[in-house]
Amino acid sequence: MKNLIISLVLVISFQIQAQNKVLVFTKTNAFRHPSIAAGVTMITDLGIANGLWTTTQTENATDFTTANLAQYKAVVWCNTSGNNLLNTAQRTAFENFIANGGGFVGIHAATDTYRDGTWSFYNELVGGIVQTNPNHTANNFNATMTVVNSHPSVDFLGTTWTKPEEYYYWRNNGGYLYPGNINLLRVESTGNNNYDEARPISWYKEYAGGRSFYTALGHNASDYTGNANFKKHVEEGIKYVTGNTLSIPSIDFANDFKILQNPVENTLIINFPSTTQVSKATVYDLKGNIICEKEIITTDQAILFNVEDFSKAVYIVTIENSSQKQVLSLLKSKKIIR
Numbered sequence: 070m071k072n073l074i075i076s077l078v079l080v081i082s083f084q085i086q087a088q089n090k091v092l093v094f095t096k097t098n099a100f101r102h103p104s105i106a107a108g109v110t111m112i113t114d115l116g117i118a119n120g121l122w123t124t125t126q127t128e129n130a131t132d133f134t135t136a137n138l139a140q141y142k143a144v145v146w147c148n149t150s151g152n153n154l155l156n157t158a159q160r161t162a163f164e165n166f167i168a169n170g171g172g173f174v175g176i177h178a179a180t181d182t183y184r185d186g187t188w189s190f191y192n193e194l195v196g197g198i199v200q201t202n203p204n205h206t207a208n209n210f211n212a213t214m215t216v217v218n219s220h221p222s223v224d225f226l227g228t229t230w231t232k233p234e235e236y237y238y239w240r241n242n243g244g245y246l247y248p249g250n251i252n253l254l255r256v257e258s259t260g261n262n263n264y265d266e267a268r269p270i271s272w273y274k275e276y277a278g279g280r281s282f283y284t285a286l287g288h289n290a291s292d293y294t295g296n297a298n299f300k301k302h303v304e305e306g307i308k309y310v311t312g313n314t315l316s317i318p319s320i321d322f323a324n325d326f327k328i329l330q331n332p333v334e335n336t337l338i339i340n341f342p343s344t345t346q347v348s349k350a351t352v353y354d355l356k357g358n359i360i361c362e363k364e365i366i367t368t369d370q371a372i373l374f375n376v377e378d379f380s381k382a383v384y385i386v387t388i389e390n391s392s393q394k395q396v397l398s399l400l401k402s403k404k405i406i407r
Contacts (some may be wrong), residue, residue, distance in 0.1 A: 089122040089311065090261070092141045096128040098151025102178060107293035109146040115304045119315055133159035135166070142311040143172030146179040146195070148287065152187060162255055170381070172310025176303065177235075177287040184243060187363030193247045196272050196283050199237045206259050208288060209233040214254045214270055222282065222305035223253045230254070230298060234319035235288040240264040249274055254284075271302070273309060280305035312400060337374040337386070337399065350374075352399070353385040360384065376401055 093112055095105050109126045116122035122142065133155055138144070144166070155163065155386040167173060173194055181204070192198055199205070206212070213231045216223045236256050239246050241264050250272035259265045271284040284302060286292065292299045298368075337352075351362040353375060361374055379401045386399050 073335050077361055081223070090141045091116060091117075091122045091124050091143050091145060091307065092132070092138070093124055093145045093147050094128070094132075094149060095126060095128045095147050096149055097155050097178075098153060099181065100150050100178070102148040102150075102288065104288065104290035104293060105148050107290040108176060108287065111293040111300060111303070112145060112147070112307070115300065115307070117383070119304070119308075121308065122311060130159050132156050133162050135162045138162055138166040138171065139169075141166075141171070143174060143307060145176065145307065146182065147176045148178040149182045150178045151181075152183055152185045154182065155188075160188060160190070164277070167194065167277050169278065170308075171279045173276075173279060173281045174303070174306050174310055175281070175283040177285060179283065180237065180285065186243075187390060190277070192245060193249070194276055194281050196247040196250045196274070196281065196333065197237075197285075198243060198245035200264060201242040203238065203264075204239060206234075206236040206265075208235040210236055210259060212236055212256050212259050214256045215267075217255050217269075220251075220273060220305070221309065222273070222284075222302050224286060225301055226298060232296075232298070234286055237269065237285045238264040239268055240266065247274075249276070250283075272300050273306070280310040280312075282310050335375070335377045337376050349387075349389055351387045351389075352376075353387070355383060355385070360373040 091112065093109050095109065097105075109124070113124040113126075116124050126140075132138075144163070175195040178199075179195050181192045181199050182195070184198050184201075185196070186192060190261050211231065211233045215229055216226055236259055238244060244264075246269065250269065251274050252269040252272045254269065254271040255267055255401055256270045257267050270286065271282075273282045275278070275281075284306065286299055286302070307388070349362065349364055352360045354360055360379070363374070384401060385396060385401045387396050
């Protein structure tokens, strides 16, 4: 099954553009990081380089309306800080955005936001609250992080990542970690105090209908301009919440193919060379039930599955012949109604 290529396409091309708009929110009511401008530039440049999203930056809370947020696939809270950033109506609009499948990315001081606990939805969505007195290690403390779970935002790092950073504390004095976080990076002990214990630094999850990704990294402007690992870390986090990567790793027995676009909304297309000995393609739900299946004849070079009416969920796709089976994960996105 060499050179087998899986391509997932959206039938209506203009819908791709409608899905891939990212809003970067940078309002602060407390400490303002000088690195915010560099963060906005990095996110903008990553979207252009990938061709996956366009970026709008705002500090205006009035942009948080149901109508305005509907045009975005994700909102990035980039080094926001303080309380009372949004009023009640604006909070409700953002909660509805997440409930309707919107994505959220929090960078660094996003957990230094709503530390007073007046918006528990946000605290759970971002996944943490920074403790006070002290908030973090000294800036540029050089520590080693361990990769503790597989995810595209960390898989390229190997097993560890040593990085100078301002490492947050979560243990005492108002600190909080949401128990539903799926941790990705853990910084090892940064000192002798109890709050210096090994602790999570980045995590992700599905929450309240949407997706959330957070990294406590990103204090310094140099992270956004010159740290390739950090850029890739955030890039893959944005891809995850916008649905351009999977929520679970693909299983690939022979390493012959990858999903090129994910999720798929309408049509799954499997292309393969005429010389490939493929006999069957099958789509399963996560309970192991066959959703659809197609036999392949030797003259076929493509198989089309109409997935328009599939429920929004993760599915398993297998491609096999008499001697080999390859398996991957497929995310079906919600249907966009216009």
